[in-house]
Amino acid sequence: MTLLIDRGMMELMGYSTDAILGAARQSKDILDASWIDESPEDSTSSCRLLKKCDEECYANDNSCLDEREAYMMSPEVIKAEAQKDVVTEILKSKVVEAGEKRAKEESLSRLTSLLCRYQDVFSLKFAADPPFKVPPLKVQQKEGTEPVMARFRRYQPLHGDYLKEHISSLEKHSLVYRNSDLRWGSANRIVEKKEVGSY
Structure with a gap:
């Protein structure tokens, strides 16, 4: 069985990597590693697994990026020309x-x-428009307050359908993304307009 541990864990266990390397240097200036067989047949299962992971990871640098990262690295800027006449x-x-x-x-x-x-x-709908030159939104909290995660709010069926459609549209155009590491947040509040279809 092969176990890989990092430097921090070794120090917690009482090992010193510097002392180990220093002792090895005192015993022999040059380490002859020609006796090590690097063939995959004689290597351990963990070595084969790590080698396979390296091959998959570096096979194609672009494939390592997910859709959100790829969009942020090279966004496709498309003006919403289809909406121009309607907006006019x-x-x-x-x-x-x-x-x-x-x-x-x-x-x-x-x-x-x-x-x-x-x-x-x-615009009437979200599109892959170029970003606006505005400062980022920052949430300022009052002193002494602790952020909490608000409970899920129960919505009317019509409000729930609108919220799902709105969020899916934002995700489709990479304007928002799901964050599984949320520690605090507030519930959405939907306000109806007086006239349906008004802009």
Whole structure:
């Protein structure tokens, strides 16, 4: 039986790797390892297992990356051109709606100019758009508070279906990923809009 232990465990057991190497150096300056047979037939099962793991690990460097890591290393930037026409129509309808609510002509002109200038900011669905240049969100906790893991909240069937669809869409475009090492978190809170289908 072969057992592999790291340096920290050896030190806990009372062994000193430096002392062992120093004693070996004093007994012999040059270690002749020609007598060791490196053929896989004479090696131990653990050596064969480690060799097989090395072969699988370094067979293809790109294969070692999962989908999320591969996307982060070389993201595929695709503008949501398919939504452009629909977004344009919605923005125009919002300008018309503002005019119906008696907005001034100067305000309508300014609103139209702003919507045309920042049209690429609006979208209906998630897509592989290029990232925005914004600072990362940081959660600041109050002093003396301890983070806890909130219990799962029971949702209405309609809210639960929406939440599943929303999370799956975020995962599909690599905007979020599952973290199995969570130590704290809060439950989602879904707020309904007054008008169904409003943007």
